Amino acid sequence: MKNLGLVLIACIMVIGMNSCTSGGSGTSFSGKGTQINGAITGAANLQAFLDKIQFDNSNTVVSTVPIDGSGKFEMSIPDGIEAGIYRLRIGAIKTMLIFDGSEKGVAITGDLATMQKGEITIEGSKPSAEFSKMVKDVQAGTMTLDEVNDYAKSSTNVLSAALASRSLLGVNEKYLGTVQSIAGKMTASMPGTQYTKDFAQYASQLGQQIAAQKVKQRIQVGQPAPDIKLDSPDGKSYALSELKGKVVLLDFWASWCGPCRKANPHVVDLYDKYNKQGFEVFSVSLDGINPRARGGKSPDQLAQQLASSKQRWIQAIEKDNLKWKYHVSDLQHWKSAPAGVYGVSGIPRTFMIDKNGVIAAVNPRGAALEVELKKLL
Numbered sequence: 001m002k003n004l005g006l007v008l009i010a011c012i013m014v015i016g017m018n019s020c021t022s023g024g025s026g027t028s029f030s031g032k033g034t035q036i037n038g039a040i041t042g043a044a045n046l047q048a049f050l051d052k053i054q055f056d057n058s059n060t061v062v063s064t065v066p067i068d069g070s071g072k073f074e075m076s077i078p079d080g081i082e083a084g085i086y087r088l089r090i091g092a093i094k095t096m097l098i099f100d101g102s103e104k105g106v107a108i109t110g111d112l113a114t115m116q117k118g119e120i121t122i123e124g125s126k127p128s129a130e131f132s133k134m135v136k137d138v139q140a141g142t143m144t145l146d147e148v149n150d151y152a153k154s155s156t157n158v159l160s161a162a163l164a165s166r167s168l169l170g171v172n173e174k175y176l177g178t179v180q181s182i183a184g185k186m187t188a189s190m191p192g193t194q195y196t197k198d199f200a201q202y203a204s205q206l207g208q209q210i211a212a213q214k215v216k217q218r219i220q221v222g223q224p225a226p227d228i229k230l231d232s233p234d235g236k237s238y239a240l241s242e243l244k245g246k247v248v249l250l251d252f253w254a255s256w257c258g259p260c261r262k263a264n265p266h267v268v269d270l271y272d273k274y275n276k277q278g279f280e281v282f283s284v285s286l287d288g289i290n291p292r293a294r295g296g297k298s299p300d301q302l303a304q305q306l307a308s309s310k311q312r313w314i315q316a317i318e319k320d321n322l323k324w325k326y327h328v329s330d331l332q333h334w335k336s337a338p339a340g341v342y343g344v345s346g347i348p349r350t351f352m353i354d355k356n357g358v359i360a361a362v363n364p365r366g367a368a369l370e371v372e373l374k375k376l377l
Helices: 126-140 144-152 156-168 175-188 193-218 258-277 298-318 337-341 367-377
Strands: 009-010 034-041 047-053 059-066 072-077 084-090 094-100 107-109 120-123 230-232 237-239 247-253 279-285 349-353 357-363
Touching: 034 047, 034 156, 034 357, 084 156, 094 156, 120 126, 126 144, 144 156, 144 175, 156 175, 156 193, 175 193, 237 247, 247 258, 247 367, 258 279, 258 367, 349 367, 357 367
Parallel strands: 009 094, 034 107, 247 279
Antiparallel strands: 034 072, 047 059, 047 084, 084 094, 107 120, 230 237, 247 349, 349 357
16 A cells, blocks of 8 residues: 555563563563563654554644664653654654553664664564564565465454555455454454444555456457346346447436436437347446435335335426437436446446457447447448
8 A cells, every 4th residue: 555665563572571671772661561672773863753543644733852862762651651653753743653551661762763674573473573574674675465464364463454455455355354353353352442443443444445446447449348147117127238239328317317318319329220220229227216315115015106206207207308229227316236247436437348248448438439339330
């Protein structure tokens, strides 16, 4: 995703650990709270900020301290650090930290010039070192996304897993199951938290985005047109595949759609002009009950509303003189199954299909419709 270049460092301490040592300095941390010590080359006389952040990038400043002339700073959290995702900021440079809430002390060393590239050390936490190495290796191209996926699936820290999957795995159907699994783990281990809510929303949106990508990949010029088989107003079933051998305009429309109704006379003219040469129209109506209008209605009321909608569909066919017989609908309005398959989010929406059942043009309208039609006949 966007954050591939963002350095992510998980600081996960072993439950029950009472202290850790800050590598070369020999300093030890103990007591009730949490202390974060840093030694950052190139950061002399700046300020260090620690923000607690959410997956939506909202943040709260937890601590702000000066950095001395040798690049060292100390942050003290008297009541102890809360479990969560954090960001250390020094000037414009940022690095990510993950705490599980058991930390007594954290020692951070590095160089400001390369810190954001992952060249930073957090001592006393093996998972942090592993996580940091993972991010650096991904950036260097020495670690595959499959290996990141394995890490996300096996990590015992659900926030580390969530951050790794969200930041590195991208929009990829191959890894969707991992993201959904992590969302389930968060619901079980962190119920009701903002992290859990935000990640669940991310997992849902990722699924929708991947589904939309799959539709786009399937519904494009040169791809076979997915079949549609639905009933006409008189209950007769028609399938798009029955029309192979003809040039077909697949037209998604509805009686309530003004632009659709305005476009209908032109389609009728083309039908009259080219039908005998092998041109056919297959119309899919998005009539039915708008999903937003279903709430609070009894089954009888819904049945009456559906019957009225069907009657408006029939009347529109007659009024607009849509003389071809291939009129179908599942009367599900925006939840129309064929509309979902074809990625239709607005109407009118048309697809020109050649004699072999292959999509030849997407949404040809107006004068372009006849141009595309003549190419195929």
